[in-house]
Amino acid sequence: MNKDIVISLQHLSKSYDGKQVLDDINLDIREGEFVTLLGPSGCGKTTTLRLIAGFLAPDGGKILLDGKDISGVPPYRRPFNTVFQRYALFPHLDVYDNIAFGLKLQKVPTDEIDKRVRRILKMVSMTDYESRDVESLSGGQQQRVAIARALVNRPRVLLLDEPLAALDLKMRKDMQIELKEMHAQLGITFIYVTHDQEEALTLSDTIVVMNEGRILQAGDPVSIYNEPQNAFVADFIGESNILNGRMIEDRRVEFLGHEFDCVDEGFGENVPVDVVIRPEDVYIMHKLEGSQFSGTVKSCTFKGVHYEMFVDTDKGYELMIQDYNAFEVGSTVGLLIRPNDIQVMRKERVRNSFDAEIVDAGHISLFGSEIECAAAAAFAPGDKVRAMVDFDKVELVDHQEDGQFAGEVHFLLYKGDHYHLTVLTEDGDHVWVDTDDVWDKGDLVGVNFASENIKLEAVK
Amino acid sequence: MKKLLARGYLVVLLVILYAPILIIAIFSFTEAKVLGNWTGFSTKLYESLFTGGLGNSMVKAIENTITIGLLAALCSTMLGSVAAIGIHNMKGRGRKAITFLNDIPMLNPDIITGISLFILFVAVGVSQGYVTVLLAHISFCTPYVVLTVLPRLRMMNPNIYEAALDLGATPAQALRKVIIPQIRPSMISGFILAFTLSIDDFAVTLFTKGNRGLETLSTYIYADARKGGLTPELRPLMTLIFLAVLALLIIINIRSARNNKQKLIK
Amino acid sequence: MTVKRSSWALPYLIFLILFVALPLVMIAVYAFRNPQTGAFTLENFAKFFSTPHDLNTFLYSIQVAFINTLLCLLIAYPAAWILSKSSFNRSKITVMLFILPMWINMLIRTLATVALFDFLKMPLGEGALYFGMVYNFLPFMIYPIYNSLEKLDNSYVEAAQDLGATPWKVFWKVTVPLSLPGVWSGVLMVFMPTISTFAIAELLTLNKVKLFGTTIQENINNGFWNYGSALALIMLLIIGLTTLISDEDSARDSEKGGLI
Numbered sequence: 013m014n015k016d017i018v019i020s021l022q023h024l025s026k027s028y029d030g031k032q033v034l035d036d037i038n039l040d041i042r043e044g045e046f047v048t049l050l051g052p053s054g055c056g057k058t059t060t061l062r063l064i065a066g067f068l069a070p071d072g073g074k075i076l077l078d079g080k081d082i083s084g085v086p087p088y089r090r091p092f093n094t095v096f097q098r099y100a101l102f103p104h105l106d107v108y109d110n111i112a113f114g115l116k117l118q119k120v121p122t123d124e125i126d127k128r129v130r131r132i133l134k135m136v137s138m139t140d141y142e143s144r145d146v147e148s149l150s151g152g153q154q155q156r157v158a159i160a161r162a163l164v165n166r167p168r169v170l171l172l173d174e175p176l177a178a179l180d181l182k183m184r185k186d187m188q189i190e191l192k193e194m195h196a197q198l199g200i201t202f203i204y205v206t207h208d209q210e211e212a213l214t215l216s217d218t219i220v221v222m223n224e225g226r227i228l229q230a231g232d233p234v235s236i237y238n239e240p241q242n243a244f245v246a247d248f249i250g251e252s253n254i255l256n257g258r259m260i261e262d263r264r265v266e267f268l269g270h271e272f273d274c275v276d277e278g279f280g281e282n283v284p285v286d287v288v289i290r291p292e293d294v295y296i297m298h299k300l301e302g303s304q305f306s307g308t309v310k311s312c313t314f315k316g317v318h319y320e321m322f323v324d325t326d327k328g329y330e331l332m333i334q335d336y337n338a339f340e341v342g343s344t345v346g347l348l349i350r351p352n353d354i355q356v357m358r359k360e361r362v363r364n365s366f367d368a369e370i371v372d373a374g375h376i377s378l379f380g381s382e383i384e385c386a387a388a389a390a391f392a393p394g395d396k397v398r399a400m401v402d403f404d405k406v407e408l409v410d411h412q413e414d415g416q417f418a419g420e421v422h423f424l425l426y427k428g429d430h431y432h433l434t435v436l437t438e439d440g441d442h443v444w445v446d447t448d449d450v451w452d453k454g455d456l457v458g459v460n461f462a463s464e465n466i467k468l469e470a471v472k
Numbered sequence: 473m474k475k476l477l478a479r480g481y482l483v484v485l486l487v488i489l490y491a492p493i494l495i496i497a498i499f500s501f502t503e504a505k506v507l508g509n510w511t512g513f514s515t516k517l518y519e520s521l522f523t524g525g526l527g528n529s530m531v532k533a534i535e536n537t538i539t540i541g542l543l544a545a546l547c548s549t550m551l552g553s554v555a556a557i558g559i560h561n562m563k564g565r566g567r568k569a570i571t572f573l574n575d576i577p578m579l580n581p582d583i584i585t586g587i588s589l590f591i592l593f594v595a596v597g598v599s600q601g602y603v604t605v606l607l608a609h610i611s612f613c614t615p616y617v618v619l620t621v622l623p624r625l626r627m628m629n630p631n632i633y634e635a636a637l638d639l640g641a642t643p644a645q646a647l648r649k650v651i652i653p654q655i656r657p658s659m660i661s662g663f664i665l666a667f668t669l670s671i672d673d674f675a676v677t678l679f680t681k682g683n684r685g686l687e688t689l690s691t692y693i694y695a696d697a698r699k700g701g702l703t704p705e706l707r708p709l710m711t712l713i714f715l716a717v718l719a720l721l722i723i724i725n726i727r728s729a730r731n732n733k734q735k736l737i738k
Numbered sequence: 739m740t741v742k743r744s745s746w747a748l749p750y751l752i753f754l755i756l757f758v759a760l761p762l763v764m765i766a767v768y769a770f771r772n773p774q775t776g777a778f779t780l781e782n783f784a785k786f787f788s789t790p791h792d793l794n795t796f797l798y799s800i801q802v803a804f805i806n807t808l809l810c811l812l813i814a815y816p817a818a819w820i821l822s823k824s825s826f827n828r829s830k831i832t833v834m835l836f837i838l839p840m841w842i843n844m845l846i847r848t849l850a851t852v853a854l855f856d857f858l859k860m861p862l863g864e865g866a867l868y869f870g871m872v873y874n875f876l877p878f879m880i881y882p883i884y885n886s887l888e889k890l891d892n893s894y895v896e897a898a899q900d901l902g903a904t905p906w907k908v909f910w911k912v913t914v915p916l917s918l919p920g921v922w923s924g925v926l927m928v929f930m931p932t933i934s935t936f937a938i939a940e941l942l943t944l945n946k947v948k949l950f951g952t953t954i955q956e957n958i959n960n961g962f963w964n965y966g967s968a969l970a971l972i973m974l975l976i977i978g979l980t981t982l983i984s985d986e987d988s989a990r991d992s993e994k995g996g997l998i
Contacts, residue, residue: 067634087637094638100631104653113649114639165639476819484831489839489876492850497855508857530830534911551750557749570747575756576762581934581977583951587970588761594963595764614750620925630771631741645745661872674845679958690845697849697941702856719839725834 016042017079018169018201019163026059031440033059035225038074041169041203041218046195047222048204048212051222052248058173060222064203065171065371066090077168079452084418093162098178099144099154102372107133107157108142114165118174132154133159136193138223144316159194169201176211179402188214209249213237220244242357244431246288247425253294255428257356265356268428269327272349276356286357291334293319293353303346307331309339329428363442364406365457368399368468376466381418385464391468403432403446405465408457415458419443421451435459478502487667488570493714498575507702517708530705533692540602540688544609545666551610552666553659557651559618560625574619584680585612593680600682608680611669616669617662624658661727668720671713689713765974768967782836782968796972797951800855802939803932806871812923813872819913819919820882822887834885839875847874847936862944869880870942871932878931879924886920887913899916930977 015151017040024037042049049057062068065077065089071463074081093114101110108129115125133139136156146154147298155175162170172191178186192215196200206212213233220230221244230243240246243254257267259279263271267287279285300306307323310330318334323345325331331347339345370393376385377406378399391397405412412418422442423434433445443459451457495507500518504511521530559570577585589608632654636646652659655736674690681691689709696703772779786792821833839847849907851870894916898908934950950973957966 065634065638067637086642087634088640088642092638094635096629096631096635098629098631099631102632102635102650102653104680113636113641117640117645161635290691425632478823482820482933485813485876486835489836489941492854492873493842496850496853499853499857506856507860508852520928538969542851543988551753555747555750558744562747563744566744570751570754573751576754579981581931581973582953583934583936584762584765584970584974587954587966589757589769591764591963591967592757592952593763595768597833608755609751614753618750618979621745626788627911657828672841672843674843679957690843694845694848696938697845700851702849709905711851713846716843718838721838721841 013409018043019203020074020076020079021060021064022074022076022336024063024070024075025057026063026068028073033225034063034070037225037227039220039227039230040103041201044067044199044201046192046202046204046215048206048216048219049221049222050206050209050212050248052207054224055222056225057207057222058125061094061171061173061203061205064169065092065094076329082471091168092171093165093167094173095155095158095162095175097174098206099158101154101157101161103147105146107144107146110146110157111161111164113161128164135163136160137308138189151179155187159191163194163198163200167200169203172202172204174206175323176205177208180255185213186261191215203345213249213392219249239355239455240288240357243288243425244287244423246286246355246357246428249290251291251332251334252292253428254288254425255289255329257285257355259283259348259356261349265354267307268325268329268331272304272354273351274354274356275351276354279356279358284359284362286359288355288357289331289349290351291332293349293351294320294331294333294358295348296321296323296335296337296339297335297348298339298345299342300337300344300346303348305347306329307345307347309343309345312338312341314338318364321402321462330426331428338368361444363403364401366399366401366441367471368397370395370397374463376468378461379417379437379439383461383466383469384385385461385466386463387468391470396471398471399461399464400467402459402468403444406435406443406447407460407462407463408433408445408447408449408451409460410457411454412458415460417443417459418456419457421455424451424453493710496707497711497714500711503704505704507707517705521705521708521712530692533687534688535595535692536686537688540606540609541667541670543606544613545663547606547612548617549659549663551661552614553621553655555614556618556621556625557647558653560622574615578613578619582612582627582673582675583679586629586676589676590679591702598682599684601684601686604680604682605677605686605688608676609673612673612676613666615703617659618663620662620665621655623659624655628654657727661724664720664724665726667706668717672717696697741843762974765970767969768964769971771964773962773964774992782965783972785965786968786972792969795953798947799933800976801868802949803840803845803929806868806875807925807929807930809868809872810876810879811925814876814924814987815921818880818883818887821884822890837877840881844935845937848941852891852941861944862942864943866949867939867941870938871935874938875928875932879926882923882927883917883920883938886917890916906931926980930980934973970973 019041021037021039024034025032026034037056049060051057059068060281065072065081066085070083071093077081077090102113105113110200111129111428112125112134115128120128130139133142138153138160139158141149141153141157146157149157153337158175164470175315176187177186190213191202204212204215213236215289216233217232219233221228221236223244229236229245236245240249240252246254251275254265254419257265258275259265260271261281262277262279263274264275265274265287286296298301305326307325310322310324312319313320315334319338321333321335321339323331323333325347333347366378368376369376370388370391372393373383373389374384374386376388376397376399377381385399417437419437421433421435425432427446430446430448432448433451433453435443435445437443437459478514485557499507499510501513501515502509503514542617551679555570562570564570571736586608587613589604590600593604633646634649637643641649671689674694677688678691678694681687687695693706693709696706769782770778770780772781788797817836819834848870851866851873852862853876855866860866891912894907894912898912903911934951935949936955938948939947950969953967954969954973957969
């Protein structure tokens with residue numbers, strides 16, 4: 013057991029109304045660490061924080077503090093304090109009384125309270141505001157009071173739930189710096205929840221990327237940015253080109269219709285992979301010699317510091333490229349990617365694979381409905397099988413009622429020459445689809461599996 | 473021209489709406505037995521009202537009205553506020569069920585409320601009197617308290633209760649130190665509203681007061697009016713009731729206007 | 739773990755069951771019971787339909803309620819419309835003046851009407867009854883209609899004008915349809931209480947006219963609890979039907995409580 017570890021989450025799970033919001037969360041948090049839980053809304057990050065704070069009880073798993081299980085301890089007996097997203101200051105108390113609230117409950121002597129409140133007010137630069145009505149303060153000031161109110165109790169761990177989300181951009185940047193300074197000064201463990209990847213990269217010692225109730229990757233900001241372990245992390249953190257590729261052999265990968273040298277090993281030979289190229293890692297030049305492949309500039313937009321360009325490559329893929337120089341639209345350019353800048357990721361899956369059951373010689377039962385399937389003839393009714401459908405063989409239609417299954421586009425990735433969609437069916441099953449058509453997140457679609465495109469495999 | 477016509481219409485309506493009350497108010501300052509006869513200005517009717525010229529039963533009725541009003545308002549404010557906090561934290565079917573039940577006394581005509589409670593008290597064999605009237609009044613006042621307190625709770629930052637727990641307050645401390653101070657204005661509004669409804673009630677009281685001589689002002693006035701016309705002493709009494717209701721309503725409205733202003737600041 | 743605050747509603751839930759739900763169930767139980775034997779019976783309802791006096795009172799009450807609702811609507815709509823126009827709206831005092839009488843005891847208002855008729859040396863009777871009813875219930879019609887007209891987004895009116903509608907057409911094609919929810923709840927707030935009033939008609943007509951509410955009250959007072967319960971159930975049925983016909987939501991937001 014590592015002595016440094018303050019909080020340890022072990023196999024945490026939680027569901028609401030039968031919907032799994034957290035699934036087997038395991039995380040160790042070291043003393044004094046600044047940990048950020050990062051993910052899109054609904055990924056389970058706030059639920060995780062509320063479990064740690066004690067506002068929710070886990071359905072399964074343990075929360076250890078210094079090695080002792082605190083799952084059953086009510087929030088008011090946990091040595092943690094929370095900074096809430098909308099501050100949650102008590103409107104009937106002034107700034108001073110808000111901050112002193114916790115100390116008064118602990119029956120700390122009055123002069124001690126006074127000393128500590130003044131010290132913390134100084135720290136958050138709110139010294140002259142102690143008798144102000146909290147509702148007369150600006151958002152940034154309220155946030156400072158909320159932070160002071162939590163810190164004055166000297167918690168072992170400070171929990172912050174998107175504390176800067178309600179502030180404007182300028183104020184947010186300033187507060188980020190101040191938070192980082194406070195963390196360095198106090199040495200308290202911070203657990204920070206945000207959906208803002210830039211904020212996470214700026215503040216954290218450790219970033220924990222979450223999606224759909226699971227931890228996808230945990231690590232320091234640099235490794236998360238440079239070595240994303242899957243397409244979701246790559247897409248969520250920073251801008252990226254995510255492409256289908258094939259690992260030819262160790263240190264040799266094929267994508268964009270070309271072969272490249274890379275630094276990755278151990279994938280095997282001729283294995284399909286995802287390749288991530290950061291837009292700033294593609295070298296773009298006027299002349300073609302010295303380049304690996306060529307392309308035509310389709311658009312060029314000034315983004316303040318750099319230009320963002322979309323380039324059609326010679327083999328018909330689209331790449332996003334960032335460069336300090338502008339290239340004329342329509343011009344032919346040479347392109348180069350260095351081995352170090354190619355991030356190769358194992359594919360999580362190469363095709364859809366579902367549990368199904370044979371109904372009769374022409375039908376299988378899938379997601380609770382019966383659909384046609386020519387391959388069913390090879391099995392006996394009642395057999396359990398795995399039904400497999402290639403990503404590009406799934407048909408999406410505009411109207412939910414026209415599909416065998418109704419679904420919603422949940423997540424989409426552009427892969428250079430096509431889109432890779434995650435469609436969530438009404439019953440909560442995931443279907444992955446490769447398509448050239450343009451869909452938007454949240455589109456309601458019908459999903460069809462054509463009879464001849466469903467392959468079946470016996471399940472032991 | 474159009475404007476004048478419109479304004480004229482409103483004025484005529486208002487005159488008709490207020491004429492009866494005004495007439496009663498004016499003739500409360502004269503001694504004449506028959507309304508319409510002006511026998512000179514006098515405050516004798518008011519004097520006899522306060523010196524018990526109408527006898528003890530009248531004073532007793534006023535006393536009952538006020539004590540029942542205050543007790544009913546107090547009980548329904550406590551019951552309703554705690555219930556509102558509960559309902560605020562409820563979800564789904566339970567919440568639907570209780571809000572449905574809460575709506576019934578407000579939608580039910582007074583006579584049905586009165587009769588249903590009368591039948592209940594008769595069926596369980598409770599002798600009717602002060603306590604049954606009080607229970608009846610609590611039953612039709614509390615829904616209004618709930619409806620007054622709920623919006624205030626909804627306005628409250630949902631994290632406030634958690635923030636209190638987070639800072640070390642037990643649930644009871646969080647209630648006392650954070651939630652009640654937050655909803656206190658609406659609890660006071662609810663109290664005034666309940667008091668107004670209680671002293672205003674006639675039908676429900678009539679059915680639940682039993683037959684052992686308990687009277688409130690409205691049942692007293694009713695009994696008196698049935699005996700034949702308006703006793704002169706009722707004129708100052710009605711005037712005073714009108715003024716009292718007016719005052720309470722102004723207080724409620726000023727309070728809610730102030731609350732709205734606070735909402736705007738947020 | 740965290741305390742379930744939803745359980746705080748429990749005491750009130752028990753109170754509601756005891757003093758709201760149970761009493762209504764008792765009415766239903768009594769209505770279907772023989773007064774002597776306590777056995778299940780429909781005779782209380784049969785008695786109602788075979789007692790011409792009570793049946794006529796019932797029908798007459800519905801007639802009075804209809805006419806009263808109609809009169810209130812005809813008088814209230816223009817008033818509400820004028821009130822909702824911005825020029826009269828600057829201070830809400832005029833509106834307050836119209837709503838205020840809602841809060842004064844109906845008995846007192848009725849006695850005041852009697853006083854007015856006395857004062858004007860006019861005879862009490864059916865005329866006084868209708869006057870008294872309209873006088874009593876007019877604010878309940880004005881308020882919801884005013885509310886819906888006031889909330890009406892002026893851009894609809896402007897859009898209609900923009901599309902070439904004359905003021906007359908704007909009023910009938912836009913304003914009136916959009917204020918219908920308010921009209922409905924006004925109708926509800928006048929029709930239902932009119933049906934259930936008692937004591938008012940007697941005072942206004944010197945006991946010449948009796949309404950259904952009084953019939954129920956007399957039966958209860960005279961110890962005919964089962965028959966009285968059956969009559970009350972019939973009244974509840976009428977009220978339930980009226981509520982069903984109109985939109986439930988529009989009724990709710992113009993509760994008396996919405997005033998404050």
